[in-house]
Amino acid sequence: MLSHEEVKVYYIGYCIHFFQKEQVVAWADSMIVKLDLTEIPQQLFDLSMVRRAEDIPNILLGMSYETDEENALRHVVGIIAESYFSGVLTMEDVCNYLYRLSNYVGHDHEWHSYLYGLTGDYELALEGIFPGLEQYQKNIEIFLRENIANE
Numbered sequence: 001m002l003s004h005e006e007v008k009v010y011y012i013g014y015c016i017h018f019f020q021k022e023q024v025v026a027w028a029d030s031m032i033v034k035l036d037l038t039e040i041p042q043q044l045f046d047l048s049m050v051r052r053a054e055d056i057p058n059i060l061l062g063m064s065y066e067t068d069e070e071n072a073l074r075h076v077v078g079i080i081a082e083s084y085f086s087g088v089l090t091m092e093d094v095c096n097y098l099y100r101l102s103n104y105v106g107h108d109h110e111w112h113s114y115l116y117g118l119t120g121d122y123e124l125a126l127e128g129i130f131p132g133l134e135q136y137q138k139n140i141e142i143f144l145r146e147n148i149a150n151e
Helices: 004-015 021-034 042-048 053-064 069-085 091-105 110-126 133-149
Strands: none
Touching: 004 021, 004 053, 004 069, 004 091, 021 042, 021 053, 042 053, 069 091, 069 133, 091 110, 091 133, 110 133
């Protein structure tokens, strides 16, 4: 069965540019192969055959609009964390994704200011404006570890 939370993870990941068009289409193709033909939503076929990258968010959102976003957000951060700790992503990559995620969640979400501050402080330390780059990196790594456990 198709997990609406998994769809929401791909939606959020695509919105923050963590997932690319090819990855989303490959995921849709793999889901089509896994599902019984009677269970495949039309939107999944549409996603598999999508021609324009700008159509992807609307298709994914249509498949996951009733899904609890908080779990999906934590899952996205968990995937980013695993990618960082396995050496696939750099800290700069992580900061870019977390900054985009702070904008995705909106001003009223608890992560908005927190992620904006974490990434902003790291960037300022990277530029030499704030001393103690290692501490700012450690703060981001703590956040990432907390969300690997919550995945």
